[in-house]
Amino acid sequence: MRKFCSFLTGAILAGTVPALVFGHSYGPPPRVTGGPGDNARACTLCHTGSAPNAGTGSVKILLQSGEVYIPGVKQRITVQVADPNQQRWGFELSARLKSDPENGQAGDFNPVDQMTQVICEDNAPKPCASGVTFITHTTVGTRNGTRNGATFQFDWMPPATNAGPVTFYVAGNAANGNGANTGDLIYTSSVELAPAIPTAPSITAGKVVSSATSLEGPVSPNSWVTVYGSNLGVTTRAWTDGDFINGAMPYSLDGVSVLLNLFGAPRLAPVGFVSPTQVNFLLPSDLSITAVTVQVRNPAGISTNLPVTVQANAAQLFTVDGKTVLNAHANGSLLSKSSPAVPGETISLYATGCGPTTPALIPGVVPSAPAAIATPPVITIGGTPATVVGAGVVPNTAGLYQINVQVPSSAASGDLPLVMQVGTASTAPILLTVQK
Numbered sequence: 001m002r003k004f005c006s007f008l009t010g011a012i013l014a015g016t017v018p019a020l021v022f023g024h025s026y027g028p029p030p031r032v033t034g035g036p037g038d039n040a041r042a043c044t045l046c047h048t049g050s051a052p053n054a055g056t057g058s059v060k061i062l063l064q065s066g067e068v069y070i071p072g073v074k075q076r077i078t079v080q081v082a083d084p085n086q087q088r089w090g091f092e093l094s095a096r097l098k099s100d101p102e103n104g105q106a107g108d109f110n111p112v113d114q115m116t117q118v119i120c121e122d123n124a125p126k127p128c129a130s131g132v133t134f135i136t137h138t139t140v141g142t143r144n145g146t147r148n149g150a151t152f153q154f155d156w157m158p159p160a161t162n163a164g165p166v167t168f169y170v171a172g173n174a175a176n177g178n179g180a181n182t183g184d185l186i187y188t189s190s191v192e193l194a195p196a197i198p199t200a201p202s203i204t205a206g207k208v209v210s211s212a213t214s215l216e217g218p219v220s221p222n223s224w225v226t227v228y229g230s231n232l233g234v235t236t237r238a239w240t241d242g243d244f245i246n247g248a249m250p251y252s253l254d255g256v257s258v259l260l261n262l263f264g265a266p267r268l269a270p271v272g273f274v275s276p277t278q279v280n281f282l283l284p285s286d287l288s289i290t291a292v293t294v295q296v297r298n299p300a301g302i303s304t305n306l307p308v309t310v311q312a313n314a315a316q317l318f319t320v321d322g323k324t325v326l327n328a329h330a331n332g333s334l335l336s337k338s339s340p341a342v343p344g345e346t347i348s349l350y351a352t353g354c355g356p357t358t359p360a361l362i363p364g365v366v367p368s369a370p371a372a373i374a375t376p377p378v379i380t381i382g383g384t385p386a387t388v389v390g391a392g393v394v395p396n397t398a399g400l401y402q403i404n405v406q407v408p409s410s411a412a413s414g415d416l417p418l419v420m421q422v423g424t425a426s427t428a429p430i431l432l433t434v435q436k
Contacts, residue, residue, distance in 0.1 A: 027136040028173075030121050033094045034188035035169030037102035037132075052171070055185035057083025057149070059091065059172025064242060065235040065254050068196040069107075069158040069166060073255040073299060076112075076242035077156050082149030083174035083185055089150035090137040090173035098165040098192070105132050106166040107158040115141030116154045144177045153242055162195045196234040198255065200301030203229040208294055208308050211280050212316035212352050218425070220314040222285040222361065223353030224399045225294075228278055229303065232256060232296050236275040247366050249282065249398055259295040261305060262288060266295075270364055270398065282399045283310065283353075285361040313355040313375060313423035315401075317430050325418055325430040326350055340435040344409040346389055349379075354401040354422050357393055367393050375423045377403055381432055382416035384408040407434060 031038040034052065062078040069075065081089045097104030105128075109118045117138050121131030135154055143150050158166065168191050175184040207228035209216050219225055233256040243250040249270035251257055256274040258281040259266045267287075273280035279296055289312055293305035318326040320336075327335045328348045341347050357371035372392040379386045389404040403420065413436050417429035 027117060027119065027138060028090065028092050028171075030092075030119055030123060030132070030134045032171055033092050033134065033169040034171050035094055035096055035101065035167070035190070038094075038169070052186045052188050055083055055085075055174065055187070057081070057086065057172075057174045057185060057187055059170055059187040059189050061093070061168050061170055061189060061191045062151075063191070063193070064240055065237055067191060067193050068235060069193045070196050070198065070234060070255050070299060071158055071162055072160040073158065075156050075158065075254075076240075077154055077168075078242065079152045079170055079172065080149065081151075081172035081174055081187070083187075084148055086174035086176055086185060087147050088142050088144045088173075088175040088177035089146065090142055090175065091152055091170060092134050092136040093168060093170040094132050094134050095156060096132065096167050096169065097163055098167055099163075101167060103132060106163060107156055109133060109135040110155045110157070111135070112154055114138060116152050142175075149174075162197060165192050165194055167192045198234050198298045198300040199231045201229060201232045201256075201296045201298050201303045203227055203232075203294070203296055203303045203306050205306065208306050210316045210353070212318045213428070214322065215428075218309040218311045218314040219283060219316075220311055220353040220355050220425075221283050221287040221289075222355070222357075222393075222399050223283045223314065223316065224272070224280060225283060225308065226278060226280050227258070227294060227296055227306075229296065230277060231298075231300075232279050232303075233274040233276055233298060238273045238280075239271070244366070247368065249364050249366060251364070255299045257297050259297060259302070260284075260287070261293045261295065262290050272398070284363040285356075286363045311425065313353075313425045315351050315354045315377065315420055315422045315425065315427055317418075317420060317427050318350045318352070319430055323431055324415075325432050327432065335433065337433055340433040341407050341411075343407050343411045343434065343436055346404055346406045349403045349405060349418075349420070350394075351401045351403060351420065351427075352399050354391070354403075361393065366398050367395055369395055373401065373403075373422065378421045379403070379405050379418065381405075381408055381418050381434075382411050384410060407432075412436075 060080045079091045095106040097106045118126045120128035172187045211224035211226045235254045251268040253271045253274045258269040269281040296303045354373045356374040358374050370392050387406040391403040394400045394402045411434045415431040418432040420427045
């Protein structure tokens, strides 16, 4: 991949490059995204492998929240450039107002790493005085020698108010890395985003429940909790890798956040899933055992308070269907009616809200290493005590505990009730299918 057009090579060697050329010394010039008012040849102005979109690869714009934007709410955008025969990568993207697709700048771009940079229409870096803004790769971002494809991530802040539909235009360069401008392949794409306007949220009374069981009742620190209501969010999605910063969980998804009110002060909770009718959030691992109320907030307002009972231990086992425990064989495959547990076998159960760990978790940060449950769980299967082999949080996950337990060798065949107790709190009986 070349940083600029081949006709400059001789001028550089001769020392006769016009000053204008160096307005932007790496990455493509502005106006090569294939959008309205851009150079119709896109990046093929400099890269002469073929006409745009003539190869077997592609460039894609990946949107966490779907083809919508929420005014004033930041989005993480991913550009994916792929080609099975190439090994160096680049792109340029712009966001235009549909009402003025040639010159109507929509929102603002911000790099999140060293792979991308923002340039203005006059080749200068931000802040741009006027015109359309472009985000593109850096030299580091080209990743020469990387086969098949590469992704670029950056943040886009949409317009602060409803600006009507917005279109992203992108050109991707799948280069062969030979240091010349030949043999490179250019791909273009676009996607239109519609504005999504929130309204004030409302929580349904009695609908703050365990995410594992969907039942009301006490919950404990490091528990997944679900809130049901209306107008909670305007998108439907779970968190993705792009929502995390250095392992820290997001406290807002698409403008939706959860406030815990305790001791007369608010505290944010990590948010893992949002939709118009449901929000899943994680109680902080160091949450005080006290009276707590919950509110959901979005850009249009905040809900009323609803109480939730927090106690030191309130383990909840995840189920398949609300009745049958979610568990796995030692090889990781899930147990089922057709693949039941066997007496004497060690299986894995999954739970949330099993309380403190040793060592203690860092609130709001995904654990990177195992941590044992401080109060070892006690499990019975079919009324018979079962040996707990190990119990702790699952590394690289949030709010999830794994309990490895040996099915009693005396267990009968059939659907047997399984109960787990942590401290003084016990789970409701859940069924485990055993077959001798």
